[in-house]
Amino acid sequence: MARRVRGQLLDALLESLPDACLGVDRSGRVRFVNHKALKLLAPDPRAEWVDQSIWDVLPTSDFLKLLGQTVKSSVDTAVEQVVLIPPQSLCLCQLSPVHNEENRLQGWVAYLRDMTPVQQIEKGIDELLRDVNQQLRTPITAIKGYVETLLEGAYQSPEVTKRFLQVINEETNRVTRLVMSLEEAANPNVKPADPIQLDLIPMLRRAANMFEGVAREKNLMLVCDLPERLPVVEVREDEIHKVVVNLLDNAVKCTGLKGHGQVKLHAEARRAGLEIHVSDTGVGIAEHELQKIFEKFYRVQDGPAAELGGTGLGLAVSQQITQEHGGQLEVRSEVAKGSTFTIRLPFKR
Ligand code: ATP
Ligand code: MG
Numbered sequence: 531m532a533r534r535v536r537g538q539l540l541d542a543l544l545e546s547l548p549d550a551c552l553g554v555d556r557s558g559r560v561r562f563v564n565h566k567a568l569k570l571l572a573p574d575p576r577a578e579w580v581d582q583s584i585w586d587v588l589p590t591s592d593f594l595k596l597l598g599q600t601v602k603s604s605v606d607t608a609v610e611q612v613v614l615i616p617p618q619s620l621c622l623c624q625l626s627p628v629h630n631e632e633n634r635l636q637g638w639v640a641y642l643r644d645m646t647p648v649q650q651i652e653k654g655i656d657e658l659l660r661d662v663n664q665q666l667r668t669p670i671t672a673i674k675g676y677v678e679t680l681l682e683g684a685y686q687s688p689e690v691t692k693r694f695l696q697v698i699n700e701e702t703n704r705v706t707r708l709v710m711s712l713e714e715a716a717n718p719n720v721k722p723a724d725p726i727q728l729d730l731i732p733m734l735r736r737a738a739n740m741f742e743g744v745a746r747e748k749n750l751m752l753v754c755d756l757p758e759r760l761p762v763v764e765v766r767e768d769e770i771h772k773v774v775v776n777l778l779d780n781a782v783k784c785t786g787l788k789g790h791g792q793v794k795l796h797a798e799a800r801r802a803g804l805e806i807h808v809s810d811t812g813v814g815i816a817e818h819e820l821q822k823i824f825e826k827f828y829r830v831q832d833g834p835a836a837e838l839g840g841t842g843l844g845l846a847v848s849q850q851i852t853q854e855h856g857g858q859l860e861v862r863s864e865v866a867k868g869s870t871f872t873i874r875l876p877f878k879r
Pocket of ligand 2 (some may be wrong): 779780786843844845
């Protein structure tokens with residue numbers, strides 16, 4: 531009776547362990563295995579492994595290889611990262627020999643810790659770093675471009691100097707705001723700034739100004755077709771600025787590869803909301819790519835724009851921001867003719 535109770539307690543203990551765990555005797559017969567181990571290792575987690583030979587039931591995997599090597603070489607304890615096939619998860623595996631009082635080997639105990647959650651965190655950090663990199667790159671490139679143009683002689687015109695310094699000031703503020711939003715992200719209790727009612731024209735002009743230098747360098751015509759005023763919309767200005775800059779950045783990047791072309795920023799009020807169009811006469815996007823370009827890290831792999839730099843995050847971030855504002859981001863495009871991206875923002879939410 532006491533023995534049975536003891537066995538039940540040990541079973542309960544094995545099941546409550548945070549890791550997958552199994553034990554085999556010297557001949558390779560499975561003596562115990564918890565559900566986490568079956569879920570991780572067995573093709574069918576309802577399978578009965580106890581009393582079966584481990585070599586018969588364990589599917590081919592790095593773990594099987596490690597077990598085989600460890601048993602053969604009779605090393606003390608082996609710790610290794612192994613990939614399980616299926617389900618292709620990365621595990622940290624520890625294999626330890628078990629000895630009796632006479633120090634005779636009785637079998638082996640294996641612990642396997644599923645590293646998938648750790649991998650997911652690492653992937654999230656990678657994505658965040660790419661996103662930060664992408665958001666910092668545009669203002670820093672703009673600041674560098676304006677400073678270089680000033681140093682090359684533009685400073686001799688007080689008018690140009692003032693205009694350039696204004697842009698540099700704006701861009702520096704943007705980097706500061708980004709750093710502040712990273713601090714906010716590190717402290718999730720702080721809420722994002724509330725949206726405010728705004729006429730977007732000054733922000734749109736500022737966004738277009740940022741690309742004057744690079745457009746000139748590429749011999750591109752940058753057209754700003756904006757009315758004096760627009761009806762107000764409720765937005766987080768910084769975020770919509772980021773979307774417009776992303777679209778202009780793409781348009782300028784994908785246009786004029788053969789020397790000339792046009793990028794146009796146009797905004798108008800419609801019945802239900804505002805429409806901001808960024809159009810270009812660039813390389814265009816094939817029909818089957820039109821939805822994919824909004825996916826994170828997706829970049830068109832063939833065609834003339836394939837070699838252009840980028841992380842493939844700009845449109846994913848832009849679409850997310852627009853949707854968070856209750857709007858939509860749409861695209862129309864024709865290969866070798868050009869593309870038009872449209873941001874729709876509702877007047878009332
Ligand atoms: P990032 O914006 O992160 O620096 P990216 O520009 O490559 O990198 P997205 O802005 O998400 O990423 O754009 C995804 C892809 O869509 C681009 O790599 C490009 O192939 C295609 N694309 C985007 N805008 C245009 C455009 N105006 N004309 C042609 N292709 C475009
Ligand atoms: Mg982009």
